[in-house]
Amino acid sequence: MLDAAVAFGRVLRGAGLRVGTDRLVEFARAIEEMDPSRRDDVYWSGRITLTSRPEDIEVYDRAFELFWETGGGAKARPRPKVSLSVPQPDRSVMPPKKTVEKNESGEEAVRLRYSPVEVLRRKDFALYSPEEFAELQRLLADLRLSGALRRSRRLEPAPRGRNDPRRTLRGAMRTGGEAVRHRFRKARVQPRRVVLLCDVSGSMAPYSRALLRFLHASVVAGGRLEAFSIGTRLTRITRELTTRDPDRALRQTAGAVQDISGGTRLGDAIKEFVDRWGQRGMARGAVVVIFSDGWDRGDVSVLAEQMQRLGRLAYRIVWVNPLKASPGYKPLAGGMAAALPHVDVFLSGHNFESLEELARAVAAATERGG
Numbered sequence: 001m002l003d004a005a006v007a008f009g010r011v012l013r014g015a016g017l018r019v020g021t022d023r024l025v026e027f028a029r030a031i032e033e034m035d036p037s038r039r040d041d042v043y044w045s046g047r048i049t050l051t052s053r054p055e056d057i058e059v060y061d062r063a064f065e066l067f068w069e070t071g072g073g074a075k076a077r078p079r080p081k082v083s084l085s086v087p088q089p090d091r092s093v094m095p096p097k098k099t100v101e102k103n104e105s106g107e108e109a110v111r112l113r114y115s116p117v118e119v120l121r122r123k124d125f126a127l128y129s130p131e132e133f134a135e136l137q138r139l140l141a142d143l144r145l146s147g148a149l150r151r152s153r154r155l156e157p158a159p160r161g162r163n164d165p166r167r168t169l170r171g172a173m174r175t176g177g178e179a180v181r182h183r184f185r186k187a188r189v190q191p192r193r194v195v196l197l198c199d200v201s202g203s204m205a206p207y208s209r210a211l212l213r214f215l216h217a218s219v220v221a222g223g224r225l226e227a228f229s230i231g232t233r234l235t236r237i238t239r240e241l242t243t244r245d246p247d248r249a250l251r252q253t254a255g256a257v258q259d260i261s262g263g264t265r266l267g268d269a270i271k272e273f274v275d276r277w278g279q280r281g282m283a284r285g286a287v288v289v290i291f292s293d294g295w296d297r298g299d300v301s302v303l304a305e306q307m308q309r310l311g312r313l314a315y316r317i318v319w320v321n322p323l324k325a326s327p328g329y330k331p332l333a334g335g336m337a338a339a340l341p342h343v344d345v346f347l348s349g350h351n352f353e354s355l356e357e358l359a360r361a362v363a364a365a366t367e368r369g370g
Helices: 002-014 021-033 039-050 056-070 116-122 130-140 165-175 202-220 246-256 266-282 300-313 334-342 352-363
Strands: 083-085 099-102 108-111 149-158 184-191 194-199 225-230 234-236 287-291 316-320 345-347
Touching: 002 021, 002 039, 002 056, 021 039, 039 056, 116 130, 116 352, 130 202, 130 352, 194 202, 194 266, 202 225, 202 246, 202 287, 225 266, 234 266, 266 300, 266 334, 287 352, 300 316, 300 334, 316 334, 316 352, 345 352
Parallel strands: 083 108, 194 225, 194 287, 287 316, 316 345
Antiparallel strands: 099 108, 149 184, 225 234
16 A cells, blocks of 8 residues: 555656655555545545645645546556665654665665654644754744835836836936836835734743744744734843844843733733834734734733724734634634734744745735735
């Protein structure tokens, strides 16, 4: 069955679906737990383990019909007999070396390993070791958080667009008063500002360390971005996070934030942000991202009111709750239930893959409620 799974993987790759060795091994293991003679068992085993996006399903269906119904590629050409052993992943986060060994019968045995980086991308932040946090920083360096493009009121020179009489007349002065060449301008396109509000209370302690590293990587990458911490008060930490060294930046942030691992007053903190920063322009037309589990020790009616105010200012509100990834999760916490009606996008944020999803959501913010 493993040989058939590998052959099926080649068909999927030929159809344009990215399928790694680790997924093929999971597919083969899933089939062993099911009935290989039943088409539905094989189909759903592959669909669960080999697809990750909605757009992958159509490609998978075509490849499944081709391979399992017509036998395409399964017996196209004989391949040398190879035995495979799959050990459990070790604790190292460094890429493993490729090894080819000989088994007892003298045949080549290819030793497959899970990619440690892939394991790290899917691992819950609450389970990270100190070594894995160091590797996470290297992964975050390649992640870019940038708001969707929007048209600015400011204009810039362009080959076509609105007539620019000032530049046209200035050019005419060089040609004896004759406007030989007309000049134009158009609206400048720039990314929307992104505002990050990170809950650093005690209930978020398992995730705040990783999320603050994400804030740091986003700030040092440049762009129109502001960062704040939320606890019993609101603290602007953009300046502290501009230091390139992540450990030093987090130490500076810890010194500036006086309420780390304390309580949470989300409503009061968001009210302070709207009153002091949002209405003055920081939140206008911006993508606001709130990292919080929704636990609020204050009055949840205040939070609902302030979220409504923030929604009138911001272009889009994204709420990131690491608890959303828990099986059977429901937004029953008072703060989360009060805020959710005013949220445009609700994501998890418990691992690196979910942060990649967040970056895509922020960059694709093209319309409210989408």
